[in-house]
Every structure is written in C-alpha cells, then in structure tokens.
Amino acid sequence: KAGVTQTPRYLIKTRGQQVTLSCSPISGHRSVSWYQQTPGQGLQFLFEYFSETQRNKGNFPGRFSGRQFSNSRSEMNVSTLELGDSALYLCASSLALGDGPAGTQYFGPGTRLLVL
C-alpha cells in the first residue's frame, strides 16, 4: 500500500499570502489529522477530519482551516500568512474504525513552508 502523501513538499510564500496544502491518506483510511512542527513549539495538533467532518481542533487561530473530501483526501489552508507560520506541516491518517484513541496514526513526509 502506498503511504500518506503530501504535496507540495516545499513551499515559499510571503507574508500576507495564503497557502493550501494537500494530503492523500493511505487507501482505506478515513481519518486525517494535521500537525504543525516548529523548533520552538514542537509538534502541535491542528485538526482532525473524519467522513468530511471536523471532529477535533487544536488551539490555532481561525486563519488555519481545513476540509476533507469524500475520497478522504484533505487540504489545509492558511490565510494571511505570518512569519511564525513557517513550519513543517505533517498529515497523518488512520483507519478510525473502532480503534478509537488507541489507533495508530501514519504520518506523511510533510510540507515544509517558509514564509518570507
């Protein structure tokens, strides 16, 4: 099975712009979560989607949004970019069929965003 794929892998934007990142989960996985990784704050949870519905959200401003499509692919969007948004954005997928919080999340390679 192919793993979690994320596109693009690298991205450079300027302050004030917006960006959309894409994530394709492992085939058959219906849950997708997004995380932000920075040297200062570490790994922080952004949001989780299951069956096109946001089920859980981390403590990030409304500039960060996401959605999930019927094929379980997910996108996240960051509007009005700030310098502090420079980070590695990781997507993870899981089966979400009865495993609950014990389920394993499988991570993609991430999208590295640099905001100038």
Place this chain on the structure above:
Amino acid sequence: AQSVTQLGSHVSVSEGALVLLRCNYSSSVPPYLFWYVQYPNQGLQLLLKYTTGATLVKGINGFEAEFKKSETSFHLTKPSAHMSDAAEYFCAVSGGYGGSQGNLIFGKGTKLSVKP
C-alpha cells in the same frame, strides 16, 4: 488534560551501548502511549504503542518500552545502539476519547546521537 514530558533534549551514546530515552506522562484517563521516530527531512514513524494489557511493549528495530503506571512513565530502551538509530524520538499520548482518533499530544522530542 494530558501532557508528556521527555527528559533530555539530547542524548548521546556509543555504538553498542544501551539506549534509554525517558518519557513521563500526565493523564486523567487511562493513557494510550506512543513512541515515534523522525529521521531528518522525513515524517514520523511509529516505533511502538501501549494501549492495554502487557506493560512491556516491543516495537520495531529492537526498541521496547515499559508502561509504569505508578511512575507515570513510558521509557524507551534498546539494548545495543546502532549508528542508524541516530534520529529524533517523540513520546506521545492520545488525546482522543470516545470513538475519535483524537489528537496526539507530543513531548518536545529527544535527539539521539550515536558515536562510533
């Protein structure tokens, strides 16, 4: 609320020596605990996880971890370090509940260096 503390942001061992990476957690509910490894410019890979049952959990690449409820710890060990073990290691607790996969709450990470 759950939280994770990893003691030691950097650990250095010699090749063939014991690897011990420390993780303490805080959780108001029975925890689900995970160890992930991240190699440079890559996403996270699951090493092992504890859900219920046996407190000594064996993972990939010769790693294992022991869940100690009385000490609220989930330390990661490997009897003999290899050069290929050099990476960053993250301990995480699941913040999920009910049927949700929820979010993973990560520690700050420990960078493991292996000296020849």
